[in-house]
Amino acid sequence: MNLNPTKLEYYDHMWKLQSKATLLSCFKGDDGRRALILDSTIFYPQGGGQPSDTGFITISDLGFRFIVQHVKSRDGTVFHYGVFENCSEGVEVELEMGKELLLFVDDSRRKLNSRLHSAGHLLDICMKNVGLGNLEPGKGYHFPDGPYVEYKGTVAQSELQTxxxxxxxxANALISKGGEVTVAVYSYEEASKLCGGCLPDYIPKGSTPRIVNLGGNPGCPCGGTHVSDISEIISMKVSQIRTKKGHTKVFYTVGS
Structure with a gap:
């Protein structure tokens, strides 16, 4: 299937939860669920340690709702997987390509995922503020079942509890203080300055990275969704720090 890249509306408008899009393709996946491909989407596809959005898509003149259960991106194309609501088993829904659809993202899930993701970035700032700035941030896992950020480097066992x-x-001092969260695309040179003078090796030189900046602190490249203000994280609990074989994992949760 040769398709053009999907326009990512959430990339520029993270707090937009409704939009319109044009249907490009509809087919049945290997697991039996339908997959919709649109020209644009506000649904965040799973990636970068952040789970995908869920929600629904309406096709008004057919009277159907498509329940979006999972979203993923492959080679720039976003696939919306799910089922048609109130559709009898064995009944095939025929959709006309080029039809305008209405997209609705689940608000509560988006907010929780954005809070968890933003809290992971806040940890990077806190690590530097408490004297652990020598540890290099690695992958993050920002799912509700056990979020953590992994760093290259270790912490002495005697210091872990402290x-x-x-x-x-x-973290809670920064959350209480609050601060605007901004996201924008910059030139490689501008992005490097915003991120403390350098960018991770996985960012190609000459590219135009998307940078998230939390409350005027040094930014970092990120393609996910975030809160609009640090205070929206509400509170943060650092539940555990594990350090082993040159890596340190900081586990956390956010308040409700």
């Missing part, structure tokens, strides 16, 4: 408490105090 640093865990310091990280939690620092």
């Amino acid at each position: 640093k865990q408490k310091e990280l939690e105090v620092e």
